Amino acid sequence: MQTNTSDSKANKNKSVSKTTEQSLYEKREKIYPREVHGRFAILRTLSVVILLGLFFIFPWLEMDGRQLILFDLPARKFHVFWLTFWPQDFLLLAFLLMLGAFSLFFFTALAGRLWCGYACPQTVWTEVYLWIERKVEGSRIKQMRLDKSAMSVDKLVRKSIKHILWLIVAGATAVTYVSYFSSQDLLSQDLFSFQLHGWELFWVAFFTLATYINAGFMREQVCKYMCPYARFQSAMFDKNTLIISYDENRGEPRGSRRSDVHTDYKKEKLGDCINCTMCVQVCPTGIDIRNGLQYECIGCSACIDVCDDVMEKMSYPKGLIRYTTQHAIDGQPSRILRPRIIIYMVILALFTSLFIFQISQRTSIGLDIIRDRNQLYRETSGLIENIYTLKLINKAEQDRTFDIKADGIEDLILLVDKTTILVEAGTVYDLPVRLRAKEENLGGRSTEIRFTLSVAGDDDLSITEVGKFLGPIQ
Ligand code: SF4
Ligand code: SF4
Numbered sequence: 001m002q003t004n005t006s007d008s009k010a011n012k013n014k015s016v017s018k019t020t021e022q023s024l025y026e027k028r029e030k031i032y033p034r035e036v037h038g039r040f041a042i043l044r045t046l047s048v049v050i051l052l053g054l055f056f057i058f059p060w061l062e063m064d065g066r067q068l069i070l071f072d073l074p075a076r077k078f079h080v081f082w083l084t085f086w087p088q089d090f091l092l093l094a095f096l097l098m099l100g101a102f103s104l105f106f107f108t109a110l111a112g113r114l115w116c117g118y119a120c121p122q123t124v125w126t127e128v129y130l131w132i133e134r135k136v137e138g139s140r141i142k143q144m145r146l147d148k149s150a151m152s153v154d155k156l157v158r159k160s161i162k163h164i165l166w167l168i169v170a171g172a173t174a175v176t177y178v179s180y181f182s183s184q185d186l187l188s189q190d191l192f193s194f195q196l197h198g199w200e201l202f203w204v205a206f207f208t209l210a211t212y213i214n215a216g217f218m219r220e221q222v223c224k225y226m227c228p229y230a231r232f233q234s235a236m237f238d239k240n241t242l243i244i245s246y247d248e249n250r251g252e253p254r255g256s257r258r259s260d261v262h263t264d265y266k267k268e269k270l271g272d273c274i275n276c277t278m279c280v281q282v283c284p285t286g287i288d289i290r291n292g293l294q295y296e297c298i299g300c301s302a303c304i305d306v307c308d309d310v311m312e313k314m315s316y317p318k319g320l321i322r323y324t325t326q327h328a329i330d331g332q333p334s335r336i337l338r339p340r341i342i343i344y345m346v347i348l349a350l351f352t353s354l355f356i357f358q359i360s361q362r363t364s365i366g367l368d369i370i371r372d373r374n375q376l377y378r379e380t381s382g383l384i385e386n387i388y389t390l391k392l393i394n395k396a397e398q399d400r401t402f403d404i405k406a407d408g409i410e411d412l413i414l415l416v417d418k419t420t421i422l423v424e425a426g427t428v429y430d431l432p433v434r435l436r437a438k439e440e441n442l443g444g445r446s447t448e449i450r451f452t453l454s455v456a457g458d459d460d461l462s463i464t465e466v467g468k469f470l471g472p473i474q
Pocket of ligand 2: 244279282283284285286287288289296297298299300301302303304
């Protein structure tokens with residue numbers, strides 16, 4: 001009896017847990033976005049062509065005998081157009097990254113998700129993959145029918161061609177991407193002679209797979225669940241931000257109607273939305289813009305184009321779905337210049353000026369002072385001695401001979417194997433040096449000294465760095 005009671009309790013608990021249990025994961029329903037034409041579709045295509053063109057062309061271009069853009073990690077040098085960034089230029093790179101981040105904030109606050117809709121690599125490559133899919137499998141309806149149909153020769157051929165083309169695009173993307181980090185010439189040689197190996201082979205395989213999966217299968221899932229920008233961009237939105245929105249006041253109550261009686265629809269108390277669902281069918285993330293602003297909306301404007309088309313066919317004014325602001329929808333005036341925008345503009349101007357200033361101050365030589373960490377100082381021949389390693393950087397494209405001097409303490413003695421040093425083009429030379437000074441000439445426990453590096457025969461080209469000379473406590 002007891003057993004039965006406990007059984008029934010267990011069953012009860014089971015049934016309770018059955019009703020409350022919810023899966024954390026939702027099965028993905030494939031989205032078949034309908035092809036769309038219109039002014040924003042043209043802009044998007046233009047953006048895709050230009051960005052892809054630049055991405056694929058840059059590694060093939062050269063300047064001064066080297067690749068135009070090359071992030072040479074083994075040599076620790078980034079070549080970007082005519083500039084070469086060294087590890088010592090970290091500050092410049094930091095400014096550049098901050099410029100990029102604040103530009104994104106600025107444009108998001110001003111015009112919403114322009115980046116997502118027109119320039120994000122996920123959007124750009126997905127557009128290419130969708131285009132291939134349409135060319136091989138046909139329109140949205142044909143794709144849906146093909147997926148539902150049983151396996152046939154036609155289906156097998158179409159699917160195979162599509163996946164082969166996708167893989168070719170993915171492979172070309174991966175090779176191009178890796179060639180930004182590894183000389184394009186060497187990479188092509190290795191690739192075509194089937195001698196690709198090591199990390200090059202790993203990254204080419206990795207990016208091929210990543211492109212194929214992200215643009216071919218994951219698509220809107222990346223925007224919805226993986227992209228952090230989709231989550232935090234709403235923090236940059238305000239009621240003056242340009243958003244893509246459905247005009248509810250004009251469109252509701254929605255309802256289907258015969259196109260030949262469209263002039264009478266007001267009498268039927270219908271809004272301008274004919275409930276054709278075309279805006280949902282073209283949406284690459286599968287949402288209904290009529291439900292209001294949603295974080296899944298990537299701002300691609302496909303729904304604007306298609307709805308304008310529908311409005312035109314119905315002889316209604318265009319713009320039922322349009323770029324607007326929340327204030328405009330609420331019948332209030334929108335403001336472009338507002339505190340948030342002004343702050344972003346000031347920060348952008350500041351970082352741009354700092355970046356330009358830093359670039360203008362760059363010299364083609366560099367000097368780093370590294371103190372010997374094993375010993376603070378030592379006494380030798382009645383003098384205090386400090387040991388350093390100087391890193392002499394020749395950022396020029398030709399070999400150079402450098403002179404090195406030190407001052408800052410009276411009667412300071414510089415001991416170095418050679419004071420005239422040949423440093424090859426684009427390299428760093430480690431020079432061990434010793435400084436000796438009389439204890440009575442020191443300014444205290446730590447005295448400031450200066451090393452001056454100059455190009456032999458060119459007094460204008462020199463750089464001075466400040467270091468510390470340590471002595472006993474006085
Ligand atoms: S495309 Fe325009 S008319 Fe058609 S359902 Fe969407 S909002 Fe309504
Ligand atoms: S709602 Fe419109 S703008 Fe947003 S993702 Fe869908 S089609 Fe693009």
